[in-house]
Every structure is written in structure tokens, then in C-alpha cells.
Amino acid sequence: MQKFTTFTGIVVPLDMAHVDTDQIVPKQFLKRVQREGFGQVLFHHHRFDQAGQVVDTFVLNHPRYAKASILLARENFGSGSSREHAPWALMDYGFKVLIAPSFADIFKNNCFQIGLLSIELAGELVDEWFKRVASQSGYRITVDLAGQTLTGSDGFACFFAVDPHRKHCLLNGLDDIGLTLEHEDRIAAYERAHAAPWQAGAPEARS
Amino acid sequence: MPTLLDKIWKSHLVRPGDGRPDLLYVDRHLVHEVTTPQAFAALAREGRKVRRPDLTFAVCDHVLSTENRDRPLADPVAEEQLKALEANTAAHRITYFGQDDPRQGVIHVTMPELGLILPGQVVIAGDSHTATHGALGALAFGVGTSEVEHVLATQTLPQDRPRSLGLSVEGELPAGCGAKDLILYVIGRLGTAGGTGCAIEYLGPAVRGLSLEGRLSVCNMSIECGAKAGLIAPDEVTYAWLRGRPYAPSGADWRQALEFWKSLPSDPGARYDRQESVDISGLEPQVTWGTNPGQVAPVSASAPDPAALSDPAQAKEAAQALEFMDLKPGQALSQAPIDYVFIGSCTNGRLEDLAAAAAVLRGRRVAPGVTALVVPGSMQVKAQAEAAGLDRVFIEAGCQWRLPGCSMCLAMNPDVLPAGARCASTSNRNFKHRQGQGGRTHLCSPATAAASAIKGRLSDPREYL
């Protein structure tokens, strides 16, 4: 995972609640076996019409937000399918930070796994950011993970909460699997203590 | 006074968190073609092995055609994905139920059917409907591809314990209603984010009264109210269903297992982090009218009028949903003419579901202009349905009888709902474009889907029973 410390970027407001992962990356694009390149199909059905023409009215297509790297969204963002392709696509498109009143559980985990910072704020604060972003073209937010603050380009600022372990991993770019493998002995001990034959699965597949 | 969730959690702790997420042991890791190629690639890049191929089971379901098993697949990108799964499972000695295997099927249909999922286990898959397996009294939840990689490499997963939500379903399920109506109603009541952060334990006599297959349908849609997992404590129904299945224990092992399973149900007076109840007396067959599974109503009802909703955000969502669905505010749902019927998926592709649809369709005809697909959830379901003559009932009624796969549940394969078409579907998601770009989905039970096929519009199945 890449380290995340501070970041400043243009904010795009996506004023839609319950954005599910089918909208973020439609299923017809899930057949690829690579991780890269999903940015092209991010919000495909919103960005393009059925003839493949760009939909000017969709906020991501607005020139004002062309270089956005922080996504401001509404409640229950990332619901539905567990596809990690959704955070891959957001990241590949250029997003580094997501801000919303709430995220779906699996989606939030998936973002963390790839170092995409998802920040949950109270609904009123999110409303306030929506207003500020609308008030000024090129509105930016600076995210300071260590200090847990968001600061807008007009000086408006707030704190955000973050799970201490996740914060530590993101700040240091720690690899989750590497961390777990430090406990190899505990895993092996667990396996020895829980080897009930009726749980065996397919013993012939053991090497 | 521990709950079922507490007991499973505690018995799977490899390492308690201490400021980090707990490290949880995984008993069964289920794998399909869509969410795993990148995980295997990352594993190879890091020079890591699959720790427990004997606890890992793979199947292909999403990209297969349900008309034939020809290879290469018509879509070269899908073919590459299927080949990747075949190569990865072979390279890591993972048991794989391939396209021609009699054990092939939709992942959440075939794995329990084989007796692979047992009460008290922790079950993981890179698929949000993994919650299905909670019907057996297992803690089962979906993860993303990075976490799939984590489980492949370590057979464990760092995880924060979800909150427990004890949901009692009061009342008795009325005739003509099934497990699908029950869970659609629950989702409508809780809302699509109502279970966020929770594992739902379904309680109450109506849940106890469900068959194991019905319980699988209920737990399957836990994610549709935002819950990561849904569980039902094991009981005699569970044990009877498991007994004799290929991977289920037998002989002395069975007796040992049974003794352990009987210790799993939540203790009397167990405390849940949250408690809710819904009453299903007087329930009618349910159908969704909108573009998320919480936008649901009795089939006899009318589409809502957004102007009458007090919450402006909800009103806006409802208006957008109705526009996409081509329904007018206040229009009777039973007036909506349908073009397609899809009976299948991991929600309703089991024998009992097909039998419920066949009971309605027997001796009747699908309305002219309606395309009806019946897709068994697994090769075993297909064989059993054919042995019972259900395939004849469907074919004589004018339905297409297909091969097992995810089919029109998500249109990653040739079964695609055309733009503008309206479908009565027994699947689990009515998101925009889910079944095909521009397609309109009404979620409902197999019986309601069958009745709708006959009438050519959304219909109450009770008049055929």
C-alpha cells in the first residue's frame, strides 16, 4: 500500500445517495483480469449515454471538475456488490479521498485495502462542504491524515474521525498481509488446535 | 449470555485485536472467476502460496452461457477470465467445480448443497451474497479482492467484529407468500442501509418455520439491507438437510459435529447490540417498484407518489426511480406489462423455488410476447428438477429451460435484458442497468414471477394456487 500523509485536491460534489457499486463500475466491465484501467469505465452509465456520447450534465464531465481528486458524496456510498473494481476505478480515475456521511461496509474495507482514504462526516458537515464546493470554482480541500483535519481553500476546516489502526497503516503504507504473516506461529497453533476431522474440507488437496 | 455471532467469533480468534482488528480464522474460502484473478496475480507477484487449498473451493458461474457449454466463450474477455480461474485452481491444487462438473452451479447454491458449509464455520468469498451461507448457522460474509488475496495467503482475515442485530420476525407467513416475500418486506422496513455495520440474526417462529432452502433465500439478501452477514441458528431442520451430503461429516464424525452444533444457538436471554422486530401477519406477495431493493410494495399496491413523501431526499429518489422504471406515480403495479421473466439466481434458483414456480405454471401458458427464462441454480438442482418432471412443466408452459449459471441476474454473460424491457425477476438486485443496460427489474418471488409470466403483467400468484 502507498503511504498517505497529506493531500490537497479539487473536490467534485456527487449529490446522489445510495450510489451502489453497479453504478461505479457496471458489471459488463468486470471480466478483465487486470487491476488497472478501470478509470475509463468509472460511472460509465452516468458519464456516457447509450450511444457512447459524453453526458455533459453529469458532474464528473463538467470542465470545472475535470481535475478533481476528492469525491464528495452522500450517504451509503458504495452499497451493493462487493466488487473491489469500484475502488480500483475511483483510484485509477484519479481519486485519492472520498468524503460522505456513510459508506457501505465492504466498500469501506476495500478502499482501505488499496489506500483510498474514505472519510465519514456528520450529515450537516457534508452539507456544509457541498455548499462551499458549489460556491467557488476550483474549490480544494487539504486532507491531513496525521492531524485528522480537512481544510477548504476558503479556510473552512473540520476534524474527522479515523480508526487508529487504519490510520497507522495508511500513514506508514503497511501491507496488511505482511502484518498478518508476522503471526504465522499463531495461525499454525490455531490450526493444530482446531483440526476436527469433520471440518477437513478436501484433505487430498493438501500438499 | 453469548449470541451465535459471539460464539463463532470467539472460536475463530487467532489473535485478539489489541487496538487492531481481530485476526479471524477462515474455515471455507469460496472462489469464483470474477473477483479472484487479480488476487492470484498479486499472490504470484509476491511469491506467496495458497496456505490451505484444502479449505478453498472454486466454481465458475458468472460468465458462463446458460445455453451451451461451448468453448471458447463468445466473449474473449470472459474466456480469458474463465481460463485464469482454471489455471489458478490447477496451479494451487484448489478443488474446482468446472463448467462440465456435475457439482457446478451458482456459488451460493452449489457450495451448501454439497455439504461444504457447516454450522459454526467462518465462510468467506469475494462476493457480497456470501451472507447466504448464514442460513446454516455459519458466519459468512463477502469481501473484496485484496481480502481474497489475504485469505488465500494466510487463511485468516483481520476484521472488526460486526454489531449483532437480533431481528425477530413475528407472525405467520400467509399462504401464497414465501421466504422471498418475507425478506423483501424486511428490506423495505429496514431500508437499504438499515443493517450497515451489523450481522443480522433472524429470529422468531416464522424463520424457524422456513425450510433450509427458504432460509438460504432470506440470508442471501441480508446485504440488501446493508448488513454484511445474516445468520439463522442451526436446528433440526439444518441437521436433517445436511445429513448425507457429499462433504458433510458422517458416522462418528457426524455425532461429534452434531454435539458441537447444538451448542451454537444464542443463549436464552442473549444480548444483541441492537434489536428490531417486524410483523409479517397479513403479508402479501411483494414486488419492487423502484431501483433499489428497499423500494418495495405488495403486488396489489400502486407505485408511490413522490409528491406525497415528506422526506425531500426520498421523494427525489422515488421520482428518479419511477422515471427509470417508466411507472407513473400512483399507477397500479399490476398494470405494468412485462416482457421478461427470470426465475433463478442464488436467491431463488433452488429446487423448492422451481417447484413453487412450476406449481403456478403447470397446465398454463406464458403470455404471448413474454420471454421466460428458468435457470436452475446448479447441476444438481437441474437433475432433481428434471427427475421431478419440472422441466416439462416449464417447457410446456413456454419457458426456456437453461443450464446453471448466474444468467440474467447480472448480465455478465449472454443473458441480457434488452434496453427498455421490463422483467419480473427472482434475483436480488434491481439496480439500474443490473440485468442489462436500460433494463427494468421488478424483484419478486418465484411464484409471483410465474404468475406474472402467465398474465404478462405483474401479478398476484395466489389466484393460481
Ligand code: SF4
Ligand atoms: S446469481 Fe447473481 S447475486 Fe448470485 S452470485 Fe450470481 S451474480 Fe451474484
